[in-house]
């Protein structure tokens with residue numbers, strides 16, 4: 188039962204009595220609201236619970252909510268006289284609802300946003316680097332003790348990332364070679380330099396486009412798969428389960444994926460080089476009046492071993508980048524199926540971004556050192 | 559038995575003022591909490607009260623923000639990585655969402671941990687896995703993938719996987735959640751069966767008061783990261799304490815209708831039997847396999 192607020196004289200405690208349970212909550216809320224309206228900063232408002240025989244969570248929350256609002260207004264508000272059981276309930280809710288005074292309000296504004304964005308970027312990079320460090324430590328551990336590695340999973344993963352990707356790698360790279368030949372053909376024809384289409388296609392495919400297109404395909408297929416797999420394992424506690432069984436997730440999950448991708452990427456890149464050249468060849472033969480043998484001979488003449496090897500080197504670096512970013516994103520997943528989706532997207536976007544960066548770095552490096 | 563109590567050994571697990579917060583949000587507040595060997599302790603509490611977090615701290619999956627965790631009287635923060643791995647090898651956990659490895663079938667999931675200890679050959683692994691599967695009555699599902707299992711079966715496989723390497727301490731995170739009452743009672747019986755057969759000390763996290771009442775020697779009630787009550791299940795269930803009544807009510811069971819549960823084996827007896835089986839105390843593995851396992855334990 189709640190008292191009629193009119194009965195309260197100045198400074199006399201606000202006395203609550205009886206059972207404060209859910210059925211009474213509305214009355215309690217109303218009478219407290221009325222009190223809140225009349226009180227101003229500097230007033231005192233003692234609340235006496237000595238005649239309350241029982242209180243439940245709803246009423247305790249209402250009471251404490253009111254107390255907090257009053258205190259925010261500057262009213263001195265004390266709860267007193269509560270019996271054992273009542274006090275326990277009230278204090279249970281008190282710890283949950285009380286907010287630290289003077290907690291800074293979140294700031295907003297452009298500068299703050301920029302600062303926050305920069306900080307997030309730096310932290311993100313730091314996270315990835317920390318992850319890479321752990322992977323390196325684990326890898327060294329496995330090199331020292333090969334029997335502690337998870338070798339069993341490498342072949343199936345390599346099969347999924349490599350063998351299953353062959354059709355799409357062939358198709359895309361053939362078209363890339365073909366399109367490039369086509370674009371070049373028109374220009375070259377004007378100068379009667381038809382045969383140089385072999386140089387154009389051969390060099391750009393082996394040095395640049397073969398590795399890059401393959402890596403893009405890998406990040407879309409395998410990178411996304413890694414992030415989604417590990418993310419699902421993370422949210423379904425499988426990774427925790429692995430740890431309780433005594434398996435480091437790095438060693439068990441990340442290393443085999445990384446190694447598998449590093450193994451298949453150069454092979455796929457070689458294939459990409461080959462079909463890319465074949466695409467150019469098709470253009471040469473059909474629209475530039477070149478013979479197959481002539482085109483092939485020109486290609487062999489202009490492409491050196493280093494052109495192919497530098498492409499393979501890039502492919503290895505790309506594979507590392509894709510695998511590490513995707514696995515890191517997978518491990519960072521939180522929050523159910525939605526989290527998995529978000530992390531998978533992030534992993535592909537970041538991989539593509541990183542691929543282009545790394546590719547540029549390689550190209551500049553090779554050019555500066557004239558490789 | 560009385561002699562054993564006279565020189566009281568340190569509790570198997572002890573938490574001293576353990577707190578945990580995530581990004582400044584305090585989830586566990588200075589918990590003090592002990593588990594004696596052979597006991598079955600139920601931890602009950604509402605959703606988000608920090609039960610799983612407590613389990614994860616016990617399992618070493620999460621580091622407490624402050625406070626100490628002791629196992630057999632040894633403070634874990636004084637141990638190096640290898641010794642820590644040795645300690646955690648004595649624990650096993652049945653996860654809330656079973657957490658089976660999706661790509662492996664039931665048999666391989668259970669055999670997983672054994673496979674990697676190179677001391678065991680395949681026939682021996684097969685024998686042990688089959689034994690555990692049979693004792694949980696899931697031998698027919700051995701070739702199924704986790705996706706093809708019902709919830710109750712997946713729980714059993716989770717228990718089998720946790721059991722197979724013979725842990726001393728088994729932590730169950732909500733073993734009966736999402737199961738129908740019949741299956742829940744079966745899981746309760748499984749937990750007792752595991753305790754009576756393998757003499758494990760069990761910590762059972764649950765929302766299910768009936769289950770707690772059935773299996774526990776002691777109940778710990780957690781509310782928003784505080785231990786608000788602790789005691790034997792009958793006292794807790796019948797308590798007039800306003801903080802506990804909601805739990806008793808939510809079970810939907812009238813406490814006066816519950817008969818005292820006939821325990822097959824008491825905690826003291828489990829403890830005595832365990833002591834007889836392990837005259838030199840908790841076994842500390844040495845040698846190649848233990849070494850290998852420690853390496854495996856270099857967690858991320």
Ligand SMILES: Nc1ncnc2c1ncn2[C@@H]1O[C@H](COP(=O)(O)OP(=O)(O)OP(=O)(O)O)[C@@H](O)[C@H]1O
Nearest residue numbers: 580581585603604605606607608609610611612654
């Ligand atoms: N990794 C984490 N990061 C941030 N907050 C967390 C994390 N894990 C748990 N929490 C928070 O800690 C609180 C307790 O979570 P916990 O999982 O321990 O609850 P629970 O008692 O097991 O609940 P349930 O019965 O629903 O399983 C929750 O409020 C949750 O949001």
Ligand SMILES: [Mg+2]
Nearest residue numbers: 609610611654
């Ligand atoms: Mg939980």
